Amino acid sequence: MLVATVNPALPGIAAHFADRPDAELLVRLALTLPALFIALGSLAAGQACDRFGRKPIFAASIAGYAASGAVCFFAGSLEQLLLGRCLQGLCAAGAVTACTTLIADLYEGEARQRMIGRQGAAVAGSSMVFVLLGGLLAVASWRAPFALYMAAILLLPPLLLAIREPAARDRGDAAILPVAARALPVVGFAALTSILMFLPTINAPFLFQAEGVTDPRWIGVALAAMTGAGVATALNYARLRRHRDAWQVFVPVLASAGLGMAIIGAAPGYGAKVAGLVFVGVAMGLMIPGLTGLMLERVAPPARAVAIGLLTAALFFGEFLSPLVTELPKRLLGLPGLFLLGAAVCGGGALALWWVGRGTVAPGLADPSLERTLD
Structure with missing residues (x-):
């Protein structure tokens, strides 16, 4: 939602502040700065x-998120935005x-994998809805999509009523550095994957403009197709994990993303590029659950919250x-060449993971030595 809602409004924001020579750069920054x-x-x-x-x-985070949306809605300058x-x-x-750590605390085994998949589906599904709404609202004003934030x-009352706090024994007091050392392969891979997967999101509106598609509603439809495609794949994450090691999940992820980027870069026309975005969306649906x-699987329960924080940092830093x-x-x-380069990198990554992980089916286990150090 943080990116999807405002994405169709980017051209409108740039046009509103067109008197500034650095407007296009700052508008792109408005899309990506929250990630930092x-x-x-x-x-x-x-x-x-x-x-x-x-x-x-x-x-507290939900309440602050709504308040910061109001700051953007009433912004009188790019600096305020x-x-x-x-x-x-x-x-x-x-x-x-907090949300992801709650899932890890309250569920175990395949039930946890199902909930992780549902979380990914909720992210993809809400992005699809909000990018459509953002596209419709952006026709009226570039400010309007920020009202959705x-x-x-409205989520605060049901959150307070329905969610229970896990027992204190489920919480730890882990230092960042030991957890980061254990989680470094996942953190690095997450950052690299995020750089690749975000490429269509940040560039698609401008690519469609180059194709002559300037109506934010059609840009919103295209981006909604991408995010919506991830709903079904995210819901099937637990089923996929029954047959694949955690790392091997990313073979189809990178393969689908590579195919999608190749179509976007090589095939002309709005319909073809939307089809390419759908393949990228299929990959994105599995990325966060994966x-x-x-x-x-790499960290013990007392380190969950810190590990999830590190993973979130890596994803959004990417x-x-x-x-x-x-x-x-x-x-x-050029933009088409950039997508073809991304396709080559994704395809190479998929082949490398497949080659390294041939015959691997069992999921990894948390490091018991780390659990002892964190008790």
């Missing part, structure tokens, strides 16, 4: 969940970390870096 603040905030959010509890952090987006990022960090306050499953890392290739190759 989610990354920074997530490093502290895990420890805050251990100290103050999952539910209080979750509730960027400030609101930074606050949104910090609040989203607390909400994402304020609606998050990474969450990987992380939870999103923030994506436009910066891809700027030079985009200038050298």
Whole structure:
């Protein structure tokens, strides 16, 4: 929701502030800057969940998220808009970390995998709905999509009533560095995957503009098709895990993303590019459940909150870096060439994971030595 809702409004925001020579850069930054603040905030959010509890952090983050949406809605300058987006990022960090840690605390085994998949489906499904609403509202005004963020306050009463705080024994007091050392492969892979997967999100509106599609409603439909495609794959995450090691889940993830980017880069026309986005969406539906499953298998229960905070930081730091890392290739190759390069990287990654993991079916186990050090 943080990115999807405002994405169709990007051209309108750029047009409103067109008198500034740096408007296009700052508008792109308004899309990605929250990711940086989610990354920074997530490093502290895990420890805050251990100290103050999952539910209080979750509730406070939802309230702050709605308030920061109001800051963006009433922004009178790009600086005020960027400030609101930074606050949104910090609040989203607390909400994402607390929510995922609650799932890890309250569910185990295949039930946890199903809930992780449902969480991914909820993210994809809500993104589909809100990108459509954002596209419709952006026709009226670039400010209108930001009103949807304020609606998050409606989630607060059911959250307070329905969610229970896990027992204190489920919480730990893990230091970041030991957990980070254990989780480093997952953290690095998450950041790289996020850079690749965010490439279509940040560039698709401008690619459609180059194709002559300027109506934000049609841009919203295309992005909704991408996010909606992830709902079915996320819901099937637990079924996929019955037959694959946690790392091997990413073979079809990267293969589907690579195919989608190849279609976007090579095939002309609105319909073909939407089809490519659907393949990318299929991959995105499995990405977050897959990474969450990987992380939870590598750390012991007392380290869950800190580990989830690190994973969230890696994902959103990758999103923030994506436009910066891809700027030079985009200038050298153009937007179609950038997508073809992304397709090649994804395809190579899928082949490498398949080759390394041939015959591996059993999921990994948490490191018992780490559990002893954190007791």
